[in-house]
Amino acid sequence: MGDKVFTFIVGGKAGEGVKKAGSVASKLFKGMGRNVFQMDDYQSLIRGGHNFSVVSSSIGDITSHYMKADLLVLIDSLSYEIHKEQITKEGIIVYDSDVIGYGEGIGVPLSSEAKNHESPDLIKGVGAVTALFAALGLDKSQLESTIRTEYSKNAEENVSYAMSIFEAVDRKIEGKFTLEAGESSRPMLTGNESIALGAYASGLDIYYAYPMTPSSSILHFLAAHEKDLGITTVHPESEIAVINMAIGSAITGARVMVGSSGGGFALMEEAISLAGMTETPLLCILSSRPGPSTGVPTYTSQGDLGFAIHPGHGEFPKIVASPGSISEAFYVAAELMGLAWQFQTPTILLTEKHLSESSMTVDIDVRMANWAEAVMHKEGEYKRYLDTSNGVSALLSPPSDELIKWNSYEHDEMGITTEKAEIIVKMQDKRRRKRETIERYMKDMQTVNRYGDKGPVICTYGSTTMSVLEALRYKGMNARVVQPLYLEPFPVWEFEGYENEGVIVVEQSSIGQFATIIKEKTGITATKVIKKYDGRSFDPIELSEELQGVI
Amino acid sequence: MDDLTTYAQNTWCPGCSNFGIFNAFKDAIRELEERGTSRDRVIMTAGIGNHAKIFDYLKLSGFYSLHGRSMATAQGIKMANPDLKVVTFAGDGDAYGEGMAHMIFAAKRNADITVIVHNNGVYALTTGQITPVSEKGTKGPSTPNGSVEPPLNPLALMLEAGATFIARGYPLWMDQLTEIIVSAVEHEGFSIVEVLQPCISFNNTYAKYNDMTEVLKKTPESYDEVMKVVKMKDKIPIGIMYKVKRPTYHRELYGNSNPVMDRVKKEDRRERIQELIWARY
Numbered sequence: 164m165g166d167k168v169f170t171f172i173v174g175g176k177a178g179e180g181v182k183k184a185g186s187v188a189s190k191l192f193k194g195m196g197r198n199v200f201q202m203d204d205y206q207s208l209i210r211g212g213h214n215f216s217v218v219s220s221s222i223g224d225i226t227s228h229y230m231k232a233d234l235l236v237l238i239d240s241l242s243y244e245i246h247k248e249q250i251t252k253e254g255i256i257v258y259d260s261d262v263i264g265y266g267e268g269i270g271v272p273l274s275s276e277a278k279n280h281e282s283p284d285l286i287k288g289v290g291a292v293t294a295l296f297a298a299l300g301l302d303k304s305q306l307e308s309t310i311r312t313e314y315s316k317n318a319e320e321n322v323s324y325a326m327s328i329f330e331a332v333d334r335k336i337e338g339k340f341t342l343e344a345g346e347s348s349r350p351m352l353t354g355n356e357s358i359a360l361g362a363y364a365s366g367l368d369i370y371y372a373y374p375m376t377p378s379s380s381i382l383h384f385l386a387a388h389e390k391d392l393g394i395t396t397v398h399p400e401s402e403i404a405v406i407n408m409a410i411g412s413a414i415t416g417a418r419v420m421v422g423s424s425g426g427g428f429a430l431m432e433e434a435i436s437l438a439g440m441t442e443t444p445l446l447c448i449l450s451s452r453p454g455p456s457t458g459v460p461t462y463t464s465q466g467d468l469g470f471a472i473h474p475g476h477g478e479f480p481k482i483v484a485s486p487g488s489i490s491e492a493f494y495v496a497a498e499l500m501g502l503a504w505q506f507q508t509p510t511i512l513l514t515e516k517h518l519s520e521s522s523m524t525v526d527i528d529v530r531m532a533n534w535a536e537a538v539m540h541k542e543g544e545y546k547r548y549l550d551t552s553n554g555v556s557a558l559l560s561p562p563s564d565e566l567i568k569w570n571s572y573e574h575d576e577m578g579i580t581t582e583k584a585e586i587i588v589k590m591q592d593k594r595r596r597k598r599e600t601i602e603r604y605m606k607d608m609q610t611v612n613r614y615g616d617k618g619p620v621i622c623t624y625g626s627t628t629m630s631v632l633e634a635l636r637y638k639g640m641n642a643r644v645v646q647p648l649y650l651e652p653f654p655v656w657e658f659e660g661y662e663n664e665g666v667i668v669v670e671q672s673s674i675g676q677f678a679t680i681i682k683e684k685t686g687i688t689a690t691k692v693i694k695k696y697d698g699r700s701f702d703p704i705e706l707s708e709e710l711q712g713v714i
Numbered sequence: 715m716d717d718l719t720t721y722a723q724n725t726w727c728p729g730c731s732n733f734g735i736f737n738a739f740k741d742a743i744r745e746l747e748e749r750g751t752s753r754d755r756v757i758m759t760a761g762i763g764n765h766a767k768i769f770d771y772l773k774l775s776g777f778y779s780l781h782g783r784s785m786a787t788a789q790g791i792k793m794a795n796p797d798l799k800v801v802t803f804a805g806d807g808d809a810y811g812e813g814m815a816h817m818i819f820a821a822k823r824n825a826d827i828t829v830i831v832h833n834n835g836v837y838a839l840t841t842g843q844i845t846p847v848s849e850k851g852t853k854g855p856s857t858p859n860g861s862v863e864p865p866l867n868p869l870a871l872m873l874e875a876g877a878t879f880i881a882r883g884y885p886l887w888m889d890q891l892t893e894i895i896v897s898a899v900e901h902e903g904f905s906i907v908e909v910l911q912p913c914i915s916f917n918n919t920y921a922k923y924n925d926m927t928e929v930l931k932k933t934p935e936s937y938d939e940v941m942k943v944v945k946m947k948d949k950i951p952i953g954i955m956y957k958v959k960r961p962t963y964h965r966e967l968y969g970n971s972n973p974v975m976d977r978v979k980k981e982d983r984r985e986r987i988q989e990l991i992w993a994r995y
Contacts, residue, residue, distance in 0.1 A: 350991040350992055352991065360987050360990070360991070363983060363986075363987065364983055364984065364987055366977070366980075366983075368794070368973045368974065368977060369793060369794065369973055371790075388990060391986060391989075391990065392978070392983075392986055392990075393976075393978040393982075393986075394973075394978070395793065395967060395968055395973055397793065397967070399786075399789075399819065400815050400816070400818075400819040401815060403783065403786070404786045404789075404815070404816055404819065407779065407780070407783040407786035407787050407790065407816075408786050408787070408789050408790035408793065409790060410777075410787060410790060411759070411777065411786065411787040411788060411789060411790020411791040411792075411793070411794070412790040412791065412793055412794035412973070413790075413794075414777055414791065415757075415790070415791045415794035415795045415798070415974060416794060416795065416974040417793075417794035417795075417973050417974050419790075419794075433780060434780065434783065437779075437780055441777070525991075527991065529984040529987050529988060530984065532984075534980050560795075560974070561754065561755075561757050561775050561791075561795070561798060562752075562754040562755045562757075562775075562797070562798060563754055563775065564754055565775075566720075566773060566774075566775055567775040567776075568769070568775065568776065568777075568778070569776070569777040569778065570769075570777075570778040571762075571778050571779060571780055572778060574778075577720075578778075579720060579721070579722045579770050580722070580767075580769075580770045580778070
């Protein structure tokens with residue numbers, strides 16, 4: 164972590180304003196021109212339990228939070244027990260002396276002060292923000308203006324609480340940390356916001372979704388901005404309704420997207436196959452939590468990789484990609500929307516809770532986003548499934564004088580149902596050729612990211628890429644990181660030359676699905692597979708030690 | 715072959731009442747054209763079953779959907795371009811079994827689509843199993859000792875769910891069926907037209923229907939009256955049973971705009987993203 168990264172952890176019960184305190188801290192660091200990574204750890208409950216927010220920032224690149232903090236603010240006893248060891252050498256713990264009693268660090272009566280105010284629980288997050296301001300040597304007027312903007316609902320109450328906490332804490336930790344400021348402030352987004360905006364940039368008109376953590380915030384974000392973006396969001400009765408409605412809208416010419424987590428995606432599978440058969444452009448977001456079944460809703464996992472690249476019954480082309488950073492999520496969402504329309508087939512953006520719900524300062528050039536367009540029918544008799552050499556038939560949306568028939572049964576070129584052997588073969592060949600066309604096209608695309616030019620080869624993908632890069636950065640280690648952005652069709656052509664190298668795989672799966680796919684597709688056997696499957700993303704310090712052990 | 719029929723070979727059994735629905739629907743399309751709705755604006759979806767073969771036979775654009783999902787596909791079409799009229803063909807297995815949740819919710823939100831249910835009381839395409847509306851005791855390959863379940867009353871359920879147009883038709887009374895379909899398609903909101911469809915191979919109900927059907931003289935006005943009509947046991951009333959005005963789903967969602975006609979332009983989108991990104995955090 165060196166001297167450049169500063170980490171702030173705030174922990175407490177659900178309902179105590181923990182996540183909000185993390186976001187206010189992020190905004191403060193971002194305002195200083197620092198790069199920020201925020202990870203929120205919360206449980207599937209409304210009140211109680213244990214929540215914490217980790218905000219790491221640096222003037223250099225940073226792609227992960229750190230689980231060792233410079234400043235820890237622990238506002239309930241469970242947080243104190245869990246986090247008190249997660250501290251850097253020079254770090255400080257600030258804790259609520261009313262609930263924890265005597266502990267290591269600086270006790271501040273966060274609760275008894277709060278009792279003088281209206282909503283004593285939520286307000287404790289304000290206390291955490293106040294401790295951060297004091298520790299960074301910021302003054303009362305800066306604190307007041309931040310509290311006024313960020314906690315505007317009960318501004319007076321919150322400001323007076325913050326002032327009293329500031330008095331109590333300031334003498335003890337005033338200006339303990341001095342943070343370097345960066346050159347310019349960059350915007351910050353969650354992964355789900357980035358995905359939503361990328362899809363929008365490429366033409367998204369209607370988003371269909373049924374709430375399922377960790378994908379729900381795509382729906383919440385787009386619904387909140389429906390009017391200013393000029394789009395429609397729909398939350399119907401089930402994921403099955405979601406995807407079938409989306410298909411109806413897509414054939415009518417609307418750029419559509421659906422999103423869910425593993426369970427909801429499973430419900431959508433029949434219609435993913437339908438989209439493949441009917442050749443309907445459709446972008447699906449799959450944000451993973453640990454499974455199987457309901458699993459662990461608010462935690463992270465890469466256990467859906469095999470599921471994501473083999474969705475639906477029957478044989479049809481699909482394109483699957485997984486972004487390795489929050490900025491990349493923007494471009495990948497736009498590119499997958501583009502590919503869905505270019506090749507008229509389902510595309511899947513596979514991601515994880517760790518990317519979906521973490522937030523990060525981003526570099527996004529909106530002009531670089533793909534714009535989704537299809538080959539449109541111009542004139543003459545229209546055949547929905549015209550047999551072409553590349554497998555792609557021109558699109559036409561109603562209303563039209565031409566007959567447009569989309570068919571879930573095997574069909575002839577017009578879209579009329581068939582059981583004739585020679586037509587079945589012709590259409591199976593058409594869809595297979597389309598897959599080959601996609602693969603040829605992908606050879607000219609950037610399907611793999613590479614980082615570093617010397618050292619051992621590390622293969623990883625998705626949000627784990629961020630953890631790997633930060634682990635290497637932490638120890639200043641050299642490695643060549645190979646991150647396939649596209650997972651189906653798998654870019655085997657990018658793996659030539661690695662056959663005789665010892666490849667280390669890092670992934671968040673208990674059975675090593677990614678290593679298995681690399682072996683299956685490229686013939687390369689990993690010399691070591693570093694796995695984590697406890698629902699938490701890798702901590703860069705721990706991962707760097709694991710990597711050091713095998714490099 | 716007329717101008718509304720494709721080249722597809724018709725495989726319904728000779729004498730199948732689906733022919734009556736097919737012909738009544740073609741007449742309805744012609745009537746709708748006379749009244750100003752051109753056929754290119756009427757889009758069809760179909761579920762899976764013998765009813766759904768109408769998709770192949772009708773020279774009309776549309777989407778041959780999955781079993782039970784044709785109502786969802788239809789709602790998606792309407793959502794994207796509200797200028798289109800969308801008609802869903804469904805069987806009783808499709809609409810009342812596999813896809814019942816979609817029916818209830820389409821009625822609840824008053825989605826502006828028309829659902830024509832070919833109710834033959836049997837899964838004919840899969841050789842004669844019971845459906846959600848089969849009487850208790852009905853025997854079939856999946857219930858050789860007779861079904862132990864009582865039947866659903868789908869029209870009562872649709873009324874309760876919020877359908878704003880409910881009708882029942884009989885293919886032998888073709889002109890009336892045509893009129894019902896025209897009214898259903900023109901109705902702004904969720905319309906269900908249940909068509910009694912005797913299946914001559916697996917569930918021949920012609921004699922029963924000829925005996926029990928009765929033209930409904932007047933569309934009832936109060937909810938209680940309608941409920942009485944849809945629950946009638948000694949007679950089977952045929953006609954429009956319910957018709958009320960209620961705002962449609964798409965209008966409630968986005969007013970008079972049209973998602974595919976009023977798409978936000980590429981450059982505009984970029985500006986809006988910039989504004990939004992900088993307003994975050």
